[in-house]
Amino acid sequence: MLILTDIEGTTSSISFVKDVLFPYARRALPAFVRARGQEPEVRRWLDAVATEHGAVCSDAVIVEILQGMIDEDRKHTALKALQGMIWSDGYDNADFSAHIYPDAAAQLRDWHAAGIPLAVYSSGSVPAQKLFFGHTDAGDLTALFEGWFDTEVGHKRDAGSYREIARRLGRPAGDILFLSDVVEELDAAREAGMRTALIDRREDYPQPRLGDAAHGHARVERFDAIDTEPA
Numbered sequence: 001m002l003i004l005t006d007i008e009g010t011t012s013s014i015s016f017v018k019d020v021l022f023p024y025a026r027r028a029l030p031a032f033v034r035a036r037g038q039e040p041e042v043r044r045w046l047d048a049v050a051t052e053h054g055a056v057c058s059d060a061v062i063v064e065i066l067q068g069m070i071d072e073d074r075k076h077t078a079l080k081a082l083q084g085m086i087w088s089d090g091y092d093n094a095d096f097s098a099h100i101y102p103d104a105a106a107q108l109r110d111w112h113a114a115g116i117p118l119a120v121y122s123s124g125s126v127p128a129q130k131l132f133f134g135h136t137d138a139g140d141l142t143a144l145f146e147g148w149f150d151t152e153v154g155h156k157r158d159a160g161s162y163r164e165i166a167r168r169l170g171r172p173a174g175d176i177l178f179l180s181d182v183v184e185e186l187d188a189a190r191e192a193g194m195r196t197a198l199i200d201r202r203e204d205y206p207q208p209r210l211g212d213a214a215h216g217h218a219r220v221e222r223f224d225a226i227d228t229e230p231a
């Protein structure tokens with residue numbers, strides 16, 4: 001069995017992502033694009049955004065488009081890649097550390113110690129995921145994970161993304177337990193054959209998602225309540 005986990009709303013609070021990480025990236029974007037916009041790894045993503053918007057856009061317009069995407073919480077692969085590069089400076093300067101719920105940090109460590117393999121699937125880019133788990137309030141947790149997946153494998157609400165993750169991990173989908181706070185992501189994982197658990201934290205979701213709202217997924221409020229045994 002392998003446990004695949006989401007980040008925002010699952011291991012970590014939605015408010016940290018929305019109130020700390022996103023505003024930091026929004027503020028830093030103009031200076032970041034001016035300073036590094038000609039580096040190939042940055043240009044590639046700026047050009048991808050420009051191409052989607054009719055190709056001929058100035059960098060100032062691309063910055064406005066990206067800031068609009070942040071405001072709408074778009075899970076856009078180019079935006080996520082650029083955000084990851086910007087957050088790197090924030091972690092290096094100790095402007096913030098990544099929030100992780102204490103129950104999640106403790107349970108991830110326990111599963112790892114018990115020999116249960118762990119992997120991450122988040123809309124945040126893989127470099128952003130590694131930065132995140134490398135700088136959590138509970139220390140550097142990167143060594144706990146053996147797989148990292150972002151939307152380059154596909155959207156989190158598409159069953160095909162979970163089939164591809166299972167293929168890359170070399171495991172049958174039924175051998176993987178996916179944890180997320182978003183029922184549509186869990187629906188897609190279940191369609192691909194994965195086991196699922198809805199993480200329904202009161203801090204992030206004041207109204208419990210009970211009955212039909214849980215879409216038939218196992219529902220827990222903390223990581224230490226997750227049942228890792230097949231039903």
Ligand SMILES: CSCCC(=O)C(=O)COP(=O)(O)O
Binds near residue numbers: 006080129
């Ligand atoms: C990798 S940390 C930043 C999180 C982020 O940008 C995001 O969109 C989180 O989405 P998730 O899929 O983890 O709910």
Ligand SMILES: [Mg+2]
Binds near residue numbers: 006181
């Ligand atoms: Mg989430």
